[in-house]
Amino acid sequence: MQTAGGVSACLPIHSDLDLVWVRQHVRQAAAQLGFGLVAQTKLVTAASELARNTLVHGGGGQMECAPVSRGGGQGLRLSFSDEGPGIPDLDQALRDGYTSGEGLGMGLGGARRLVHEFHVDSRQGRGTTVTVTSWVSGPPRPREEQ
């Protein structure tokens, strides 16, 4: 997977207001790449969930946003990283209804359903990075089960 030309950005996630900026940036980037309205809404919603996790559970961090291309397909890759405590039990965290905070417990598992590719790299005590990718016209290869 290569990074295609276009606007890449790195946004800080340290407050409520940063969540608003993250959502607006992702929407703008997705619209520029030609994502349809429903696809845009899904990606922005996933970004909102993941950015909130970074803020609430990771104690703040950043989002990197980059357009990518693979097999002639265009996509947007978002990477949320923090240096928080990490996720002790990833399977549990991905399960619907599991919540460690005061949310509905839909954040991580819900976000995974809204994107084409989803990857979590979490190390206890050293932080978490969640990377998601969505493609403008669907995933270029048959979807891999993760």
Added chain:
Amino acid sequence: MTGAFPSPYGGQLPVLRIGDVLLVTLQGDLHDGTAEQLQEDVSEAAADSRVKGVVIDLSGVEIVDSFLGRVLSDIAAKTRLLAAETVVAGMRPAVAITLVELGLTLPGLRTALSSDEAIRLLGEVSISPRHERTRQESP
């Protein structure tokens, strides 16, 4: 970009009273703080003015994530205890599709396609002689 420019501070949304109904219109991208403030404001207004219903107009909202979903559910639960019903009006199709995939179906929230319809719905509820019975039947 069609979203409203975010204010640097969580703003406050107006809660309007129209007859027996409270009307709140959400626009653009909502601050978490604004959403939490709204929850308090609606509960207070519902208690103070003894309304029959609360209409939350989402036609200007581009995304509803699990946080805003929880706020809407909480508003509905609180106003129900204060003897009022909450109707969410005008949700965009893309938002509805995303909410279901996210896993949020917002149980307990009534919906209408527009604010106008929502107010009519609440009006019918209050005039209908069978109102008391239907209300007891529904959970």
